[in-house]
Amino acid sequence: MKNVNIKSVVIALTLIATLSSCENDYQDEKPSIAAIAVANENFSTLEGAAIQGGVAGVLSNSNPNDPSGKYTVFAPTNDAFAKLGLVNSGSLGVLQNSFLTNTLLYHVSNGSLMANQIMAGGTSASALSINRRFISRGSDLYINGSKIILTDVAASNGTVHAIDKVMIATGVNIVDSAILLKDSKVFKSPELTFLVQAVISSGLAPTLSNPANNFTIYAPTDAAFKAAGFATIQDVANAPQAVLQQVLLNHAISGGKFTSEQTATTATTAGGGTLTYSPFLNGVFTVKSNGNTIPANMVIPDIQCSNGVVHIIDRVLLP
Structure with a gap:
């Protein structure tokens, strides 16, 4: 970097x-x-x-x-x-x-x-x-x-x-890794509270925690959710399940990849959308989806989980 x-x-x-x-x-x-x-x-x-x-x-x-x-x-x-x-x-x-x-x-x-x-x-x-x-x-x-x-x-x-x-590894699955952050067992100032609520309310927790599934996940921070219009955690909880599923699946790519392994310029999300990557620069890249005018930056990349890799980002990737 x-x-x-x-x-x-x-x-x-x-x-x-x-x-x-x-x-x-x-x-x-x-x-x-x-x-x-x-x-x-x-x-x-x-x-x-x-x-x-x-x-x-x-x-x-x-x-x-x-x-x-x-x-x-x-x-x-x-x-x-x-x-x-x-x-x-x-x-x-x-x-x-x-x-x-x-x-x-x-x-x-x-x-x-x-x-x-x-x-x-x-x-x-x-x-x-x-x-x-x-x-x-x-x-x-x-x-x-x-x-x-x-x-x-x-x-x-x-x-x-x-x-x-x-290098960061949690030793647990993607969902439990996000919960570790939410419960302050990693950083004392957790940043993924909104994301955890979205995963729970969407009904996707079993899919994202299944050891048979391997994903690259771009995980928006709490500030990213607020910037996308979710002012409170309750706003996330009240959102229609189908909407949350569509949004979250736009952050998931099949196969867990570290930044160093991502060589393509685009990727298809689990929801059928397309993510576009900037050139690999100093160990990271930005990520942009069809619904975003400004790409998301990586806050903490390359967190190894038991069923994939999580990159924490600063914007919600809108479908």
Whole structure:
């Protein structure tokens, strides 16, 4: 989502300087994964997240769950956290600690996975036992929707790869994922209350929660529903079921895709409508439907659910 070439060079040079300093001080003894985050200003938010989430100690030591004693960490940079509005470690307070811990563990896997072992089309299990996908797009390699911008930073207890976007996985289906947000179990300021009501009132909850169904869902925020004319949650509840179904199905695409996997310029919705995508730019794109004059922007893209992928957007996609 940034100019990766320039940023990759900056991060690489800083990390090399950090590692060189550590090698001089400790006579070739590498720092731990946690120590790399502490020593490098590009990972200061990750450092704060690791402390708040209770995993800093884990990443300071050998991995007891792997014979090699190693971890692999796909480490979000400060800019990656900033895309979620988390501009420094102090802003992490908007997250529930349990969600933060699970998010961090989603970036960790057992063993030391080097860049030459990462294959496009392959998967890697996280410490949450939820697989991440490796995706090739042009000359870039992604893990889910996050671009890998630096590889093979060696630590005493494993390997670090830097990524440009925080990965999020809920571990539950699309409907339950929206309910987690509504009930403040993810972010302390939920934004999908109207959407949850729409899903319930439309009667589509069984379809969207069915593990046999796999969707890409564009999920409008509460502010998006208000801008579309639903002033209150009661307005959503009072809307005709057929209208809600038509609107919601215009936000659903068959097959769960991360932003990095979306290469077509248009897609047919579950309701038979058409969505048009802008060019892929810095990891995201805008989405426009036939009933919209202004396209929707992505607020939080690439949330992995058990039966698909959710992208939170800032406008309702009108049929």
